[in-house]
Amino acid sequence: xxxxxxxxxxxxxxxxxxxxxxxxxxxxxxxxxxxxxxxxxxxxxxxxxxxxxxxxxxxxxxxxxxxxxxxxxxxxxxxxxxxxxxxxxxxxxxxxxxxxxxxxxxxxxxxxxxxxxxxxxxxxxxxxxxxxxxxxxxxxxxxxxxxxxxxxxxxxxx
Amino acid sequence: xxxxxxxxxxxxxxxxxxxxxxxxxxxxxxxxxxxxxxxxxxxxxxxxxxxxxxxxxxxxxxxxxxxxxxxxxxxxxxxxxxxxxxxxxxxxxxxxxxxxxxxxxxxxxxxxxxxxxxxxxxxxxxxxxxxxxxxxxxxxxxxxxxxxxxxxxxxxxxxxxxxxxxxxxxxxxxxxxxxxxxxxxxxxxxxxxxxxxxxxxxxxxxxxxxxxxxxxxxxxxxxxxxxxxxxxxxxxxxxxxxxxxxxxxxxxxxxxxxxxxxxxxxxxxxxxxxxxxxxxxxxxxxxxxxxxxxxxxxxxxxxxxxxxxxxxxxxxxxxxxxxxxxxxxxxxxxxxxxxxxxxxxxxxxxxxxxxxxxxxxxxxxxxxxxxxxxxxxxxxxxxxxxxxxxxxxxxxxxxxxxxxxxxxxxxxxxxxxxxxxxxxxxxxxxxxxxxxxxxxxxxxxxxxxxxxxxxxxxxxxxxxxxxxxxxxxxxxxxxxxxxxxxxxxxxxxxxxxxxxxxxxxxxxxxxxxxxxxxxxxxxxxxxxxxxxxxxxxxxxxxxxxxxxxxxxxxxxxxxxxxxxxxxxxxxxxxxxxxxxxxxxxxxxxxxxxxxxxxxxxxxxxxxxxxxxxxxxxxxxxxxxxxxxxxxxxxxxxxxxxxxxxxxxxxxxxxxxxxxxxxxxxxxxxxxxxxxxxxxxxxxxxxxxxxxxxxxxxxxxxxxxxxxxxxxxxxxxxxxxxxxxxxxxxxxxxxxxxxxxxxxxxxxxxxxxxxxxxxxxxxxxxxxxxxxxxxxxx
Numbered sequence: 018x019x020x021x022x023x024x025x026x027x028x029x030x031x032x033x034x035x036x037x038x039x040x041x042x043x044x045x046x047x048x049x050x051x052x053x054x055x056x057x058x059x060x061x062x063x064x065x066x067x068x069x070x071x072x073x074x075x076x077x078x079x080x081x082x083x084x085x086x087x088x089x090x091x092x093x094x095x096x097x098x099x100x101x102x103x104x105x106x107x108x109x110x111x112x113x114x115x116x117x118x119x120x121x122x123x124x125x126x127x128x129x130x131x132x133x134x135x136x137x138x139x140x141x142x143x144x145x146x147x148x149x150x151x152x153x154x155x156x157x158x159x160x161x162x163x164x165x166x167x168x169x170x171x172x173x174x175x
Numbered sequence: 176x177x178x179x180x181x182x183x184x185x186x187x188x189x190x191x192x193x194x195x196x197x198x199x200x201x202x203x204x205x206x207x208x209x210x211x212x213x214x215x216x217x218x219x220x221x222x223x224x225x226x227x228x229x230x231x232x233x234x235x236x237x238x239x240x241x242x243x244x245x246x247x248x249x250x251x252x253x254x255x256x257x258x259x260x261x262x263x264x265x266x267x268x269x270x271x272x273x274x275x276x277x278x279x280x281x282x283x284x285x286x287x288x289x290x291x292x293x294x295x296x297x298x299x300x301x302x303x304x305x306x307x308x309x310x311x312x313x314x315x316x317x318x319x320x321x322x323x324x325x326x327x328x329x330x331x332x333x334x335x336x337x338x339x340x341x342x343x344x345x346x347x348x349x350x351x352x353x354x355x356x357x358x359x360x361x362x363x364x365x366x367x368x369x370x371x372x373x374x375x376x377x378x379x380x381x382x383x384x385x386x387x388x389x390x391x392x393x394x395x396x397x398x399x400x401x402x403x404x405x406x407x408x409x410x411x412x413x414x415x416x417x418x419x420x421x422x423x424x425x426x427x428x429x430x431x432x433x434x435x436x437x438x439x440x441x442x443x444x445x446x447x448x449x450x451x452x453x454x455x456x457x458x459x460x461x462x463x464x465x466x467x468x469x470x471x472x473x474x475x476x477x478x479x480x481x482x483x484x485x486x487x488x489x490x491x492x493x494x495x496x497x498x499x500x501x502x503x504x505x506x507x508x509x510x511x512x513x514x515x516x517x518x519x520x521x522x523x524x525x526x527x528x529x530x531x532x533x534x535x536x537x538x539x540x541x542x543x544x545x546x547x548x549x550x551x552x553x554x555x556x557x558x559x560x561x562x563x564x565x566x567x568x569x570x571x572x573x574x575x576x577x578x579x580x581x582x583x584x585x586x587x588x589x590x591x592x593x594x595x596x597x598x599x600x601x602x603x604x605x606x607x608x609x610x611x612x613x614x615x616x617x618x619x620x621x622x623x624x625x626x627x628x629x630x631x632x633x634x635x636x637x638x639x640x641x642x643x644x645x646x647x648x649x650x651x652x653x654x655x656x657x658x659x660x661x662x663x664x665x666x667x668x669x670x671x672x673x674x675x676x677x678x679x680x681x682x683x684x685x686x687x688x689x690x691x692x693x694x695x696x697x698x699x700x701x702x703x704x705x706x707x708x709x710x711x712x713x714x715x716x717x718x719x720x721x722x723x724x725x726x727x728x729x730x731x732x733x734x735x736x737x738x739x740x741x742x743x744x745x746x747x748x749x750x751x752x753x754x755x756x757x758x759x760x761x762x763x764x765x766x767x768x769x770x771x772x773x774x775x776x777x778x779x780x781x782x783x784x785x786x787x788x789x790x791x792x793x794x795x796x797x798x799x800x801x802x803x804x805x806x807x808x809x810x811x812x813x814x815x816x817x818x819x820x821x822x823x824x825x826x827x828x829x830x831x832x833x834x835x836x837x838x839x840x841x842x843x844x845x846x847x848x849x850x851x852x853x854x855x856x857x858x859x860x861x862x863x864x865x866x867x868x869x870x871x872x873x874x875x876x877x878x879x880x881x882x883x884x885x886x887x888x889x890x891x892x893x894x895x896x897x898x899x900x901x902x903x904x905x906x907x908x909x910x911x912x913x914x915x916x917x918x919x920x921x922x923x924x925x926x927x928x929x930x931x932x933x934x935x936x937x938x939x940x941x942x943x944x945x946x947x948x949x950x951x952x
Contacts, residue, residue, distance in 0.1 A: 038295070052205040053198020055423075057372050058457040062869035065372060093198035106196040113838045116673070118195030119202055119373045119423030148878040151869065153372045153424050156845030157877040159838055 024085040026051075027095025035082040041075075042066045044082035045092060053093035053122050057151065064150030067123040067130075068092045074130035076149075093122035096129065105129060105167045112163035116154035124150050128164045137168050191421075191675045200421045203376035203393040204454045211378070212241055212446060214439055214453040215297035217287040217304050218463060219279030222533040222862025223313030223326070226277055226306075229287050233303035239296030241446060243304065244288045244438075246276040253441040254409065256432050259402045263507075263644045266338040268499045269329045273407070273437040279308065280328055280497035281535050282862045283463025288438050290446065294454075313533035315862050317469065317494035320530035328497055328531035337495045337529040342511025344584035345522030347477075350486020354477030358558050362551065363471035363931045365855040366494060368464060369540040370872060373423020374455035375433070375464060379440045381447035386410075388444070391418045392436055395429045396708030398666055401700045403432035404440055419668045419698035427540035428465050430710055431500055461872050462864035466856055467540035469494040470547055472527070476555045482565050482573045486522040487514060489551050493529040496536040507539075509634060509643070509796075515583040516552035517594045517630050517800070518574040523585050525551075533862055541846065541904045549905075553629040553912040554929065557919065561928060567628050567916070568607060572598060589632065589798050591890045592826045597802045598630065600888055605804035605822035614806070618924060623809035623943070625921025629912035630802045635827070635901025636716035638793025638894070646707045648792040651721035653682050653729050655785040657772040659765040661686060661693040663726075666706010667718040668698035673835040674714060678722050680831070681897070685726035686733075687750045688764060712901035715831060716797050720895040724789030732787065736771040737762055797892050797900040800826040803844070803909035807917040811947075814940025816852050816918055821883040823909065828900030829891040837885065840906050844883050847910025849875040851918070855933045873935075922946070 019034040022044065035044045040059075045051045045068070054077055057065030061079040068077045069091035070084075096103040105128050108114070115121045124147060131138055131146040138146070143164050144157070152160060194200055217229075231243040242248075255270035262268060275284050287304060291297035314320045314328055320335035328335055351357050378391040388410060394400050397417040405412040422429070435453055443451040455464065472491025478484050493507075511525035525548065556574075560567040575594045582588045601607070610626055617624045638647035651665040663682045667674065679693040686693070696702055709718070731745075737755035738745040740762050747757045753764035762770070772783050806820040821844055830836045853873035857865045866872040891898025911932070918934045919927060925946035930938070 036295075050207065051198075052201075052207075055202070055373075056204060058869050060457070060868050060870075063372065063457075097197060102193075102196065109196050110192045113192075113673075113834045115192065115195055116838060116842065117371075117373070117422065117424045118191065118200045119421075121195050121200075122198045125196060144877045148876045151372060151874055151876065152842075153370060153426075153846070153874070154842045155838055156841040156843070156875075156883075157880050158841045158845075158883065161877060 020083055022082055022086055024087060025089045027091055037081070037083055039082045040078050041068065041080040041082045041085055041090070042077040045077065051092055051094050055119055055122060057120070064127060065120055065123040067126040067150065069126060069130055072130070072133060074127050091126070093126055096125060103129070105132070105164065108163040108167035112159045112166065114155065114159040114163035120150060120152045124152065124160055128167070131164065132168060138165065140165060191673070202373055202421045202423050203378065203391060206378050206391055206420060206452070208378060208380065208450040211450045211452050212290050212292065213294045213297050214442060214451060215289045215294065215301050216285045216435065216438070216453070217289065217301050217306065219275065219282055219284045219286055219308065221279060221308050221310050222282045222315060223311045224279045224308035225311055226275060226279060226286065227309055228307045230305035231287070233305070234289055234300045237296065237300030237303055239292040240300045241290045241292070244274070244290065244442060245286070246272060246274045249273050249438065249441045252444045253407050253437055256403055256407050256434065256437055259399065259406060263338065265340065267332055267336070269332060271434060271498045273434050273441055281533050282864065283535055284497065285434055285438060288442060290442055290451065313862060314531070315533055315858070317471070317492045317530050317532055320532055321528070328533060335530045337499050337531050338507060339528045340508035340511060341524065341526040342508050342514070342585050343524035344586060345486070347486045347488050347522040347524045350522040351475065351477040354485045355480040356562060357475065357477050358562055359473060359475045360558060360929050361471065362474050362554055362929060364469060364547070364550065365932065366466045366469035366534065366537050367854040367856045368461050368466045368872070369426035369428050370461060370874060371424030371426055371428060374457060374460040375429060375435065376454040377436045377439045378450055378452045379443035380450040381444040383447050386414060388415045388440055389418070390415065390440060391420055393422050393429060394419060395422070395425045395710050396431065397668065397698045397700050398706040399708060400432050400436065404437060407437050408440055408444070417700045422668060427467070427538060427710060430538065430708070433465065457869070458867040461866050461868070463535055465500050466496070466535055466537045468537040474551055474555055476559060478559050478563070480563070482559065482563055482570050484518060484520045484559065484574050487520055487552065487555055488524040489514060490526050493527055494532050494534060494537060495529045496532055496534040498536045500536045500538040509637065510548045512583070512585045512587040513548040513632060513634065514552060514585055515587070516549060516632050517576060518552065519576050520574065520584060534858065541850065541907050549631040549633065549908050550912045553631065553916065557916045558928065561923065568598065568602060571628065571630055587798070588795060590795065590894055591892050592800050593890065594630065594800070597800060597824050597826060597888055600886065601802040601804055601822060601824045604824065604884055604886060605820070607804060610806055610820070623811055623921045625807050625917040625919070625923070627805045627807070627913040627915065627917025627920055628802070629909045629916055631800065631905050631909035631912060633712070633799045633801070633905030633908065635797035635799045636713040636793050636895065637796045639795065640792060647717070648790050649707050649713070649717040649721045650703065650705050650788060650790045651718065651725045652703060652786060652788040653722065653725040655686070655729060655768055657769050659688070659692060659768040661688065662696055663693060663722055664696045664703040665718050665722060666703055667709035667714050673832065677715060677832050677835065678719060681719050681722045682726040685723055686730050688753045712799065712904065714901070715897065715899045716895050716901045717791055717793055719831070719897050719899060721789050721791035723896055724791055725787045728787040728789060729785065732785070733767060733771060737767055740767065740770060791895070793894055795894050797828065797894050799828065799900040799902060799905040801905045801909040803913040805910065805913040805917045807914060807921055809918070809921050809939055809943070811943050814936035814938070814943060816934050816939060818848050818881050818914060821881055821910065823883060823885045823906060824888060825906060826888050826890055827902055828889055829898035830887060830889055831897065831899060833887070839902055840885050841883060843902065843904060843906035844910040845875050845880045847907040848880065848914055850907070850911040851914035851932050852934050
């Protein structure tokens, strides 16, 4: 039995049908075919599925799709505006802050949540905010640098 | 003005970057072929059991289910996976079935496959499957595998030995007799899963009209996968096409075919024309997937009073689990050749017996070859330093090879580098003397603080093939279209190393064009018909050299065509930017490509196909070097180890893209720390996995990783035209060994001489407690 779900996805009114048991991640990937958010663990431990729900970063694998009813969801696909990459995306490229790239969408979304709250985070803040996201390739160093470097331009550009 | 690509240079941004930061990367789970069916595997809950029966009717009747398969059904379309090509000496590799037939040999071995319209329906249906297993006694500890009258993991083999090797040079016994002191210690490393963030996955489709199998897999070696799948599916290799999408990390755990891949192919053939997909869950990945081998053994070192090593030996047992993972170019004895590390030791011997157990299959992850030996020799150095009360850097300096090239007594040949300079640089950059002093003064205040050093010699690109016992070559094709755009195809692929960027630049440099004129094709066995793969740090050294060879050959051909057009001979053709010039005459690169495609009209017999293929065969193994200094502090209340400082100096040969190399070095160090402090894959006494999620499998996180000081002292190797030695996880293992050395150093005031990894809080807390217990603390 599928339920009707309406919410705002990356700034656009969206409606779909989903099973009550489906996670928000499954709704995004399986029903809406937005595969930018990745499944890394399916139990909220790795952050690869990070999305913003009303501006707060959540692991979409442990949020029911129906919990998004009437709310705003931002995914990696909603970061760039028009054809222009978000400053965070740009800085990730400049700092070579990605390798295999499967954790990257989650990091970018979590980093956006950080900068939305703390436009000029300290390194310790950045490391704490991103501690819920796992990266197995980079050792985090370049990711943290990219996020710190993106801080002024991200807040300025917004 | 020339804006042509140079081979070396700072990255202008990862070629694969824009799609990955936009969420447009296409990983195996992102593939959504129309009408796809999903597979859920039902696995053995017992480490060793006889399969009495598997009742499928209830599951088959479950909503959405298309079929339920056991060994019986799949046997109509596939055979077990077998080794391809000659087995290495003294190696036994029993066939590995897609689904277990009579016996389950480890907890997690696939027994049945449920195929349904959705993953959820397949999982739900699996609950209705009645599996009747009769538990059998099993082998869970590798040491017990060699005892008399114990169960055989594979009865047909009549014993539990998978392979054995002895690598030796010099007379070790004589060395021990002449030594002033002989030190022995048991050392061990645990099995663990490297836990790439992307689990494994496969999609397969059978095209009945063409009698062809198409496979997409998150693999490190598409051509081996094709060979193994074709063999098991009773198909010619030409009827199997393997594509590789973006791969989300591998670290050695995605080499060679696995039963899951075969199951999906076999089912695809049965349910054709519908495609079939299987995506490994995190639990399956951590608990049941190919892991890193466990090893344990007796280390023996003979040393003179002045600190010179006379002899070293290691006699160990490796646990490969229930099946020998089928790994291309598998050559465990490569490890033995590196037992001497960076040191001139007159006699050395490494003897390893690898045994089958009822644990998940295990192979080399993180630094094939170098990992075990490098750790052993670096622990040996610290044992010597502790016994003789010498500084650990001094002991290393005393024994170093003064000059390279040199060949160790175990016949590893180091062609280039300068060990002394690397040590000097690390001592200087880490301010070793200051750290030592600080360590002593903090100790006096009661802190458990330690300093560790490790100098690792690894294996980057192995070669030549006749010595490595497996294919060491790689092939590349460079193709230029009539509009001048170029494509590169190789047998390798990237799992986060940035190959698209670097290989494009190598080809562009040789062709004399801008890097953006070159695209690197996705790994696909149909566009690149032969290849070996990406693993063990071989890619830039071997694959890159193949690309360079092919692009150079193609450039020579273009010059030949230009000579004809410019009415001169080829030696008078020069390049100006991308253009071809001779005196005042000139033809643009683009025009030339267009003309060259019509060359057969100009010159009878010339080929219109602007394409060259080159196979690069390394003439020897490259040996990347890395020295790491780590400072740790132990919280004696909790046993938690914190890494306070890390300094790494490396010689990876020529670094074609320092930014990309640095990225991997930083990642490697974080991983090394994780291996030292966190990573292990414990199983219960009954063989049940104790780690099923990232809650139980500790991993490094952004908060726990210190800042690193890294630097490079590269000396190009002569073994390939690029001068690159490759990474080969040498940095990872240097970080790992130095942190372990630092942990032991921190505990030395308590009388501790050795700690086996991982140095988890619980283990360290127990050690501190038992040592201080006698002192009344």
